[in-house]
Amino acid sequence: MPPQNNSRNTIIFIVIASIMLLAYSFFVMEPQTQKRREAQQAAAEQASAPVTAPSPSAAVFTEDRTVALGANGARVPIETATLKGSLTLTGGRIDDLFLTNYRETIDADSPAVELFRPEGMEHAFFAQFGWSGPNIPGGVPGPNTPWRLTEGATLTPTTPVVLTWDNGAGLRFTRRISIDELYMFTVTDTVANFSAQPVTLTPAATVMRQGVPPTLGRNQVLHEGAIGTFGDGESYSTTQLKYGGWGKKKAPEEHESTGGWLGITDKYWMAALIPDQDERIEAEFRVSGPGEPADKVHLAGMLGEAHTIQPNTQITETRRLFAGAKRAEILTGYQDSLDLPRFIYAIDWGFLWFLTRPIFIVVEFFYGILGNFGLAILALTLTVRLIMFPLANKSYESMSKMRNLQPKMEEIKKKHPDEPQKQQQELMALYQKEKINPLAGCLPLLLQIPVFYAVYKMLFVTIEMRHQPFFGWIQDLSAPDPTTIWNLFGLIPWDPSSAPLIGGLLGGTFALSVLAIFYGLTMWLQMSMSPQAPDPMQRRIFQLMPIVFTFIMATFPAGLLIYWAWSNILTIFQQYIIMHRLKAANPIDDFFARMKKAKA
Template sequence: MRDDNGRNTIIFVVVTAIFLIGYQMLVLGPQAERRKAAQQAQREASAAAAVTPDGAPSATGEPGAASTTAPRPVVVDRRQALATDALTGRGSERVIIRTPTLSGSLSLIGARVDDLYLTRYRETIAADSQPVELFRPQGMNHAYQALFGWTGANVAGGVPGPTTPWRLTEGSTLTPTTPVTLTWDNGAGLRFTRRISVDDRYVFTVRDTVANFGAAPITLRPWGRVERLGVPADLGKQQILHEGAIGTFSDDGSGYTTTQLKYGAWVKKPIEETESVGGWLGITDKYWLAALIPGQDERIDAGFRIRDGATYDTYSATMQGAERTVSPGMQITHEQRLFAGAKVNDVLTAYEKELGLPRFVYAIDWGFLFFLTRPILIVLDFFYGILGNVGLAILALTVCIKILLFPLANKAYESLSKMRNLQPKMEEIKKKHGGDAQKQQQELMALYQREKINPLAGCVPILIQIPVFYALYKVLFVTIEVRHAPFFGWIRDLSARDPSNIWNLFGLIPWDPASAPVIGGLLVGALGLGVLAIVYGFTMWLQQAMNPPPPDPVQKQIFAFLPFVFTFIMAPFAAGLLVYWIWNNVLSILQQYVIMHRFKAPNPIDGFIDKHIRKKAT
């Protein structure tokens, strides 16, 4: 019966490994290739006849009539979309945006911020890669923009909206030192003046002044909206990552809660209405955020909506302020802000303090282990400031974690060393009670008690490191501080998988396995081992070899098989995670080796030295 159970266990482990590899080959691999192809096609469409990100072509023409109807998207290149407004079909005059972190333009039709690049970040690690695009104008595939306006019942002459023909009256280029002023007169006694400014990071300030030259009071409500036409194919596919709607709200302005709505859930529940005093809301991607920021003492109505379109559904995060009455001969002023940029921890933290924003740093998806994830990033950032390399910062972080766990690990390795020395006695018990498993177990427990050994002590450091491992994985996956961070040699992006591959002899053969349409893609996706994965597997095997072997032969076979399985499991993970785990294993091996020497316990390192080095020397 025992042999049957052993064979069944081994078969189960092997079948599970085959299933994991097959799932990677046949499902995850092709999905990743499709997402990559869709993303590339999107970038090519965006770049077709592209303008440089430092500016945008301008065209003059008669402004179109006001309309709030969402257009049927027409896929055009960027130059055409910037020159001709897709909502009105008229020429689009534009104001250039140029800051240390942003470039692009805003349209005078609707005063829409709809053309924006993040100049400090690139799409890929290639030297000629383009800056990251955040917003794109109407008419392009998956248009993305921010706009502001007013609503009012029965207002003669209308109120500003997405197609309002604003006139530039002050300034020419929007920079941190030169705001621009726009005006629009509705022809019926209302004059709207909009002053737009931008800081040297990622926040736009939109300050509207409404003057009433008529004979009757007018009641208005301000609004702001961030909207995206459809969801690009590469967004919302990761279970570990939140992409979609996000906002922080409070009914009374005291306690704030953060709401997250992934794209899949957003489709199922398209309208989320809430009242809030202050807070913020918007649309988040993995590394980028577009968020509306009201005055923190203002009561707003906030919502996440989906409007059906002819080609794309429009996903929007919308806020509407309180009613304001403008008496004849009087004017009112209202201010709201837009964050449009990268989710950098230090930047979000600074805005939290400067603008009094609640939980703004939680625009980063820290996960349920946020109490570990964020401190890990802070420590990494600290060491990066000293060492100047994220990979070295990961090594330093690993040393810190090992120091914190040193007392526990020491006790665990002492227990394992004692168990290693007890192997002869354990073998005697197995021979003496070979046919009685229960008696054998009782004798082993009695032996452990006499020698004051806890057989489970070796598991404690591993169990404690599991949440640390997950938190570091989260940091490497979602934080922009690690994005495109190089290490040394062939590792140019610690947030991506190891680019080396066993199928081209780690770069010795001038052939990219991923270029093979089917076979190469499968090999790279499921069986493509890089240098880091192989080194990780070896260090896992060596560390395991230093532990006392399990008394059960079936368990011994399973444990011997695990380093091989985990080598393939870990291969697709971020290179930074493998760097951490390899270095952690090396430090653990050194610590365990010292303790085993102290207890004079046999270990494979000394065995190797005796067999291959000392023997040859004599």
């Protein structure tokens, strides 16, 4: 490829990448400035049966959790080392749950993360188990069934609870609920038939969210919404429906599967229904109700295999509910112990999962040695650089030789000022004589782009990175650097994002932080060591690139800036050694020469 075309294509690539990153920063990463200003006008809905269409309920919500909990009937407390909450005896619904190991913010007094929320509050979120069957005398347990607590007082890992309900027509339902030390509920339902006629029942379960909080489903890089893994017992695939697209079709999305799992996931948390892995199920993802899409009821439900219960006999059905944090080793543990297909893919590893997961494993390995995820990211960067070292070495040698050839290249241009084709021919001859490949300098950069994205994805979606400190003011590697030039990096007690009209920009795209500025300086120095573009306009564009990317990268997680700045430093070090050895002019040697001359 002729050098002019190569330079032009490189500039086009960088400009397009810059435009994409700026658009992403402005439209995705910016804080949402529009908040819904009115309460939900449409009715939220509750299920009349676990997998049937919800029916409207009151649209006036309470902000007092105690009031909502009391309105849902008598309760059974839930207490484990990782969970705290309660379940209601009205409907046997698990609807009040906090993750005690996780806080909303990094503040020490921040409240625990809420997972489930009772009906009656805005954006209620809960799980329910039951049965369905046509023409059952006395009915089956539903959302308003008054269960009785017949065994146990508090649900803990060592004390399960037992609920019972008699439908008055010969059917007795007994529900045993247990929980492990982490996030797995086991619901064992026994149905005894004391009537004179056989009955046919189908086990059912749902996870339901009555309206989507405005903070969810806004990021296009991340999946939040419906998720499930379905298959035929041999091959399984994972289905995802983002909140924005979930429900666009009027008909529910249905799947048949042997085993598998399904539920509703947020960035770090998930509620998932898990049948027996040998059972044939019918699963559906449904959105229903009036109003805006975000105000509708979002439901993930499943029906198991129908059971015919003969008189004076009983059947037992076991289902599980995962309700907790999507921590990799926990998901892997359940995947192995329960033989759950692809449960680790509840984490949104992205389309580069084959890079994201190994990078995460490497980071966790270094964390086990170093005890700090920031240091683990530095070690990961060094590992990546070592893997690319041979290729990068050849690339930097080629770039250093290109830099040495620039005077000759300028002579060729002056020699044939009006003959571009002649210039290209002589330049290609010069490259062949010096054994230089003009494209070699771009290859390491192109190879690092997918690694860069995979690191970003890993930092963004894995809960292991959440609220993890580095050193000094960096207390959350998964969040942007909190410092900003607009309040002199914290010296002025003022939040720039609160400024009228421009707060979103000052707190987002233009929030120049210490890490962003340091990253920009490393990028500027690295580009200064590369061969100069022959065209003045091209040189100007390359000179502006560090400034543009400094603003863009300011909105990215601090861990990613640490990775990229450290990678730049390693690149500069490697490139300097090669340039110094080949006696190529470089800004570092020029700086020291000027310093030496000034002292003299």
